Amino acid sequence: MKQTINYLEDLLAIPSPTGYTNDVVDYLAKTVTELGYDYRRTPKGNLIVTVEGQNTQEHRTITAHVDTLGAIVRAVKPDGRLKLDKIGGFPWNMIEGENCLVHMASNQQTVSGTILIHQTSTHVYRDAGTAERTQDNMEVRLDAKVTNETETRALGIEVGDFVSFDPRTIITEDGFVKSRFLDDKVSAAILLKLLKVYAEDKIVLPHTTHFMFSVFEEVGHGANSSIDPKTV
DSSP, X not given: OHHHHHHHHHHHTSOOBTTOXXXXXXXXXXXXXXXXXOOEXXXXXXXXXXXXXXXXXXXXXXXEEOOBOEEEEEEEOTTSOEEEEEESXXXXXGGTTOEEEEEOTTTSOEEEEEEEESOOOTTTOTTTTTSOOOTTTEXXXXXXXXXXXXXXXXXXXXXXXXEEEOOOOEEOTTOOEEOTXXXXXXXXXXXXXXXXXXXXXXXXXXXXXXXXXXXXXXXXXXXXXXXXXXXX
């Protein structure tokens, strides 16, 4: 169990909104290589480890996805804050008050921030508590001294940059794990643990089995490609 939790902590600590998954797949590749496995990466970005079994004609495929919900920068506002588009399906109120990172493609650095509704103060906006949270009124307030669009763009932020949410991972003394993105990184951690056990104990599976780590599940097409035709 401890090793599974270690894998899970590692995975949760790597930002991986759909479309921004190279880092987490690199981690998977390094881990399975250290366990002695070969792997392949598909053009779509999935990582597949094939473990040969006794029956090589009827295969099994097990999948877990390592991409998560997230956002991209939709616009830089005149006041220097950011408008967002969602990656994946979730209500806006689910991320209100959440810490986040903006991953800048221009310089490969990050800027932290907070996701808030524009009308945050009940002293100023009477509808602050009742207003519907939408794409138009939710924004990122950056942890940077910026007051206008020019200053924000000078940081390197551009439209299309990925935004990841703080997973807020907590592991209690009793072993409970609280975190965003347990869907589905907990499954990925379990698959890594299984691969470790199979390698160390030299277990031969009944069927050749493909362990597929997919990277587009949150937008609806995670493991629906690259499935071996012998899978039954």
